[in-house]
Amino acid sequence: MNISKFVTPEIIFGLGSLSQIGESALRLGASKVFVVSDEGVINAGWVEKALHYLRAAGLGTEVFYSLTTNPKDFEVVQGADKYLESGCDAIVAVGGGSPTDVAKAIAILATNGGRLRDYEGINKITRPLPPMVMVPSTAGAGSEVSQFAIIVDTQRKLKMSIISKSLVPDIAIVDPELLITKDAKLAAATGMDALTHGIESYVSLAATPLTDIHALNAVRLISRNLQKAVENRQDMEANTNMAMASLSAGIAFSNAILGATHAMTHQVDGLLDEHHGEANASILPHVMEFNLPACPERFRDIAGAMGKGVKGKRVMDAAEMAIEAAREIIEDIGLDKGLAELGLKQEFIPTLSRNAVNDACLVTNPRDASVDEIEGIFRKAL
Numbered sequence: 001m002n003i004s005k006f007v008t009p010e011i012i013f014g015l016g017s018l019s020q021i022g023e024s025a026l027r028l029g030a031s032k033v034f035v036v037s038d039e040g041v042i043n044a045g046w047v048e049k050a051l052h053y054l055r056a057a058g059l060g061t062e063v064f065y066s067l068t069t070n071p072k073d074f075e076v077v078q079g080a081d082k083y084l085e086s087g088c089d090a091i092v093a094v095g096g097g098s099p100t101d102v103a104k105a106i107a108i109l110a111t112n113g114g115r116l117r118d119y120e121g122i123n124k125i126t127r128p129l130p131p132m133v134m135v136p137s138t139a140g141a142g143s144e145v146s147q148f149a150i151i152v153d154t155q156r157k158l159k160m161s162i163i164s165k166s167l168v169p170d171i172a173i174v175d176p177e178l179l180i181t182k183d184a185k186l187a188a189a190t191g192m193d194a195l196t197h198g199i200e201s202y203v204s205l206a207a208t209p210l211t212d213i214h215a216l217n218a219v220r221l222i223s224r225n226l227q228k229a230v231e232n233r234q235d236m237e238a239n240t241n242m243a244m245a246s247l248s249a250g251i252a253f254s255n256a257i258l259g260a261t262h263a264m265t266h267q268v269d270g271l272l273d274e275h276h277g278e279a280n281a282s283i284l285p286h287v288m289e290f291n292l293p294a295c296p297e298r299f300r301d302i303a304g305a306m307g308k309g310v311k312g313k314r315v316m317d318a319a320e321m322a323i324e325a326a327r328e329i330i331e332d333i334g335l336d337k338g339l340a341e342l343g344l345k346q347e348f349i350p351t352l353s354r355n356a357v358n359d360a361c362l363v364t365n366p367r368d369a370s371v372d373e374i375e376g377i378f379r380k381a382l
């Protein structure tokens with residue numbers, strides 16, 4: 001039997017759609033909302049705008065923003081305590097992948113108790129979560145539509161993947177206007193994350209026709225818009241296309257899961273605290289090389305979506321063009337750096353490799369990878 005399922009929130013997309021946040025929370029039965037964000041997004045003015053719309057809808061509000069890039073377990077514990085004290089009955093996130101993942105993790109602890117580590121892996125959450133509305137301020141993480149929350153376990157120094165259908169937010173509001181306050185470096189790193197989501201979900205063992213459409217759409221849009229969006233942060237057409245790309249990639253990977261690149265970057269992120277998208281840029285082409293013999297037709301499709309002329313080419317030749325296209329994008333947006341340049345020391349590689357084979361994302365990688373093979377990829381990416 002070949003059974004698959006597909007989950008997605010209600011999605012509100014378009015310039016100015018942040019204005020729907022109050023009505024959206026109200027429809028979910030909220031009376032007081034817990035708004036999770038971070039300092040950068042607050043300084044950009046988006047939280048003030050969101051609070052205006054929430055209060056205009058008659059809702060009480062409480063803001064929590066004590067969190068960092070690559071959100072940590074202890075930040076979630078503080079957030080969950082504050083949520084429980086506040087008397088809130090719904091959670092809203094305004095921000096990139098960090099506030100969104102923290103909002104989801106707060107929802108877990110506040111209603112299911114225990115420690116975050118108890119929920120690592122797939123489908124460990126048993127009690128219902130509060131209603132959740134998510135508004136992304138970056139085009140990359142895709143957390144606003146996904147069943148993932150990725151949080152750093154500070155003791156083990158690695159990122160935990162918590163995957164559960166109950167982490168899919170109720171409503172995702174994707175307003176491309178929020179992207180204009182993101183700087184070029186963040187636009188490049190987050191866009192690279194979205195590209196990695198598109199590619200890994202398309203070659204995933206759990207890919208289905210429903211996820212394929214979204215994965216290829218993301219890859220196509222990113223190939224044509226990421227460089228433009230990085231070079232001109234005011235280009236609203238490129239920003240809007242990147243918002244749609246990130247959304248599509250999020251829908252794809254939420255349902256098809258990811259692969260070895262993410263299994264590896266989750267370890268690097270937990271150790272170095274660099275932007276997840278930069279580590280993806282260093283590792284992705286090497287994982288594509290490793291995976292290519294397992295599914296060359298899939299890589300040929302990716303090359304085609306990235307604008308390479310694959311017609312009439314031998315499958316292996318066409319498939320290799322996908323790696324070439326990925327390298328070109330990475331170079332064009334200035335992320336062509338090895339892991340050593342991001343601060344990774346050679347002596348960490350054996351531990352990172354042992355942890356990577358236990359990451360939930362490796363299960364759907366199209367080619368089995370042993371600890372030694374992962375070590376080999378890490379060394380190439382160094």
Ligand SMILES: [Fe+2]
Nearest residue numbers: 193197262276
């Ligand atoms: Fe990612």
